[in-house]
Amino acid sequence: MQLADRMAPLQTNVFADMDRAKANAMAAGQSIIDLSLGSSDLPTAPHVLDAIAAALYDSSTHGYALFHSTDPFRRAVATWYEQKFGLPVDPETEVLLLIGSQEGTAHLPLALLNPGDFALLTDPGYPSHAGGVHLASGQIYTMPLLADHGFLPQFQDISPQVLSQARMMVLSYPHNPTTAQASLEFWQEAVAFCDRNQLVLVHDFPYGDVTYSGQPAPSVLQADRQKRVSIEFFSMSKSYNMGGFRVGYAIGNAELITALRQVKANIDFNQYRGILQGAIAALTGPQDTVHQTVETFRQRRNTCIAALDRIGWAVPTPTATQYIWAQLPQPWTDNSIDFGVQLVEATGVAVAPGRGFGKAGEGYVRLALVHPVAVLEEAVHRIANFLQVHSPHRIRGKTPPVKGTVGR
Structure with a gap:
């Protein structure tokens, strides 16, 4: 075969x-x-499990979960971001439920890349970022992350020839595996670079709460408040210990959210609505x-x-x-x-x-x-x-x- x-x-x-x-x-x-x-x-926290358990006996949760049925979850996400980062978010056009954030980072290249287009990825980086580019028949340009530079990419090292064929840059801070963090000033530089070079800036953000300073890590949307070039992916797995429930979401530029929604509509339905009840409880309940x-x-x-x-x-x-x-x-x-x-x-x-x-x-x-x-x-x-x-x-x-x- x-x-x-x-x-x-x-x-x-x-x-x-x-x-x-x-x-x-x-x-x-x-x-x-x-x-x-x-x-x-x-x-997983008991109040989250209680919300999921209660939903099991509600027959209205037993059917397919299409986009509009996810409205309560998307509203909870928008409120959470507004409270956490001071960012206004439209839950209808700027939030999309995902079956874990990895689904989103792997599928987004299908919406952005034509065969042969470049994606700029960090090296080292999370393996599924590269997998999604390969499945979209794109090319990968790796940006080395070195200890001497705080495990941050050096944008000036990217050749103009690559940039002319590039459509997206994927970053993730706090970073897996190097554990590095990125400042808001770095994100402002990254947003300006992507804006100049007509790149989509993709931020994989599962460890935003797992910091030891007492403060959450910056969201890329704090540097791109108008959401001109950016989309961010968050997972319920790390902050809320819900890895097995497979709940994540994308938030950011409305055009990118629509494109990812169109890809997703051809691949899967959403997860069981009872799980979403648990995710809502996690986002709106005690932290x-x-x-x-x-x-x-x-x-x-x-x-x-x-x-x-x-x-x-x-x-x-x-x-x-x-x-x-x-x-x-x-x-x-x-x-x-x-x-x-x-x-x-x-x-x-x-x-x-x-x-x-x-x-x-x-x-x-x-x-x-x-x-x-x-x-x-x-x-x-x-x-x-x-x-x-x-x-x-x-x-x-x-x-x-x-x-x-x-x-x-």
């Missing part, structure tokens, strides 16, 4: 390779501590659970950073997201995939190889803080034992690693 050429770039996936390595480790009897996936282990989630990840971050430091692995303390972005020691600086595969097979600890997020991610691994602190300490203990065997010259711990008991 012959598949379409556009499928070729989708054939290989580092995370599928890691999934096989995890399966092999489990088959060999390892107990797995999975730090490779950003799926939160924290529960203390969001703060509790952030505090939980702050404690886990502090524990994990301190444990890594004790074994001699110095890692910058992230100011946002539920991840740690760690530069690998020798001899792994050029092969994060081998490190990830060998680590999970030897210890049961699974991390995400940086190479899976792009070429510029090579030499790093991402650790997701999706386990309690005791489990994270056990994971670092196992990593220390692995490094003592494979990188003994790197272990200079201030105190010997404490033998863990979790997962044994």
Whole structure:
């Protein structure tokens, strides 16, 4: 059977390779501590679950959910944005329900790109951003994110020839996987750059609340208050621990929202309206659970950073997201995939190889803080034992690693 050429770039996936390595480790009897996936282990708030449960017995929620039936959700989103960012939002023309934000970022290129058009993507970046461009038969121009520049793209490095063929730029801050943040001044620069070059500015914004400064990260719409060039994607997965419910939305330029709605209408209906009742409860109800989630990840971050430091692995303390972005020691600086595969097979600890997020991610691994602190300490203990065997010259711990008991 012959598949379409556009499928070729989708054939290989580092995370599928890691999934096989995890399966092999489990088959060999390892107990797995999975730090490779950003799926939160924290529960959805009770008032959200109550709203969903109540809807189950309302037969009016059992049918198809077309666009106009999502009006209450879209109004809740508009009010939430107005309160949070001081931005006026038209729920009818500037908000679109999505089955998770990944659906939107993957489908938007179908509305924007003709075959051969360029999309400007960050490297490293979230893999589905590239997948959507490939499916739209577009070309990818990667903007390297380097530590020397705070993991921010350097717009002046993009060639005029590429810009002449480019139609969209995708950014995401707070950033997965580097954990970097972007200031409002950066967003103003990005909006002006896209405006000058007739680019759509796409902001993937799932970690907007997961910051440790006490303030949410800036929305791109704060820099583009007229919504001239921008569209933003938000997910209920991180702030509200609703990953499995698959609720997200797009907000921004009305023409872009209409175009994405037209693509979506040819692919799917919306999710069950009872789930939307839960999402409305999350957005309009008490927000203390969001703060509790952030505090939980702050404690886990502090524990994990301190444990890594004790074994001699110095890692910058992230100011946002539920991840740690760690530069690998020798001899792994050029092969994060081998490190990830060998680590999970030897210890049961699974991390995400940086190479899976792009070429510029090579030499790093991402650790997701999706386990309690005791489990994270056990994971670092196992990593220390692995490094003592494979990188003994790197272990200079201030105190010997404490033998863990979790997962044994």
